[in-house]
Amino acid sequence: MAMALRPIDNALPTTPERPKKQTKVAVPMQKQQSGLVNDENQAPLPATADFAIDYISSENLKPISDPDLKIQSLSEGFESKDWVKVCESLNNVRRFALHHSALLAPTLENVVVVLVKAMKNPRSALIKTSIMASSDIFTAFGDGLLDSAASNAFDQLLLQLLLKASQDKRFVCEEADRALSSMVQSLTPLPLLQKLRAYASHGNPRVRAKAAVSIASCVAKMGLEGLKDYGLVSLVQKAADLLNDRLPEAREAARGIVMSVYNAYTENEEEKLRENEEEKPEKQEIWLSFCQSNLSTIHAQSMVKITSSQ
Structure with a gap:
């Protein structure tokens, strides 16, 4: 008796022919910019320019030589598209707060708004510098930040500091913790406690x-x-x-x-x-x-x- 032929659909799948390997062609890499060339005899350069920023402690900030003139151009630095210049302006804010606070007082609300904006920037150097500036402003102005004119700006600043203190980036988190501590030491407890109440929930x-x-x-x-x-x-x-x-x-x-x-x-x-x-x-x-x-x-x-x- 003849065997029944297996239907073609039930045939075992055939192994597809493996594709031939493509010959790899070495393509020479483009030379990096002269300032970023990797030389095995030199230490590697930082990936970003953030390391060029000096984080100056408050006690090392010197007074401004021509504060009356410098205060007039302070806002120009805030509006710069060059983040390094913005950091320089924030450090000038710190100098004004510590040594020429009377000149900074009329623009305090606007300055706090700038600090909040800088803290929302993705660049870590701007964030840290603005947090350091907030500490010096707490020291210089204390309860003046709770005046009706600056109160809304202070609310935004407080929120940003709490958010930054909650971050995973350690150097940002630690700086924000120091700023919050400066805030508590500089402001009257009762009105500050009323501001903090909502964030405890x-x-x-x-x-x-x-x-x-x-x-x-x-x-x-x-x-x-x-x-x-x-x-x-x-x-x-x-x-x-x-x-x-x-x-x-x-x-x-x-x-x-x-x-x-x-x-x-x-x-x-x-x-x-x-x-x-x-x-x-x-x-x-x-x-x-x-x-x-x-x-x-x-x-x-x-x-x-x-x-x-x-």
Whole structure:
């Protein structure tokens, strides 16, 4: 009996012929610009010109020799398309802030707007220089940045600093941390605390943590009256929320807030009891009573646990 032939569709696939390799032709590379030629006997040059920028510390910034004339051309540098010139203008802003602040004061709002714009620039040298300039402006003008004229610009500056402090670029992040610290040291705590409040609930956990650190620093500078003006209950409630935050930095800041409020509140209550010649309860009893009156049971327990471990 003859075997049935296998239908052609069920035939095993044939292996396609491998393509022949193309002969490689060596193409000579174009010579680089004379200033960027790689010479095995020379150290490699930096990939970008960012390294040409000098990051001058505040104490090394010298006064301007002709400040009255220089202030008139300051804005021209800001509008330059050459980022190096913009950096030079930002360093001049720093000199004006530290040594000729009266000349810079009339244009303070516009200067802060320029700083914010520079911080949004993708070039790291501009970002870092503008952050350094913001630190010097905090030192020079303090609460003047919270005046109605400059207040909106300050809000934008604060946001940018919190964002930059939340970055992965370490040298930008560290500079922004220093600027935020300068801000806390230079401005009155209560109005600054009111500015920071919204960012403690920011959707970005890193921004939230950086805001919490600044809030803790503000609270540490305040006495009980200032804390009461802000709102003791709202402050400890926010601290209770931050104690459950994802990031350790936010949780540590929350513990700092709790300890500052605890010390201010219990010392005041003890003083009142002494004045009335009443029997003085333990600090923990005073604190427990306050927390139980204003927080949920679980949050009150968290607060007492923090203070009792100190």
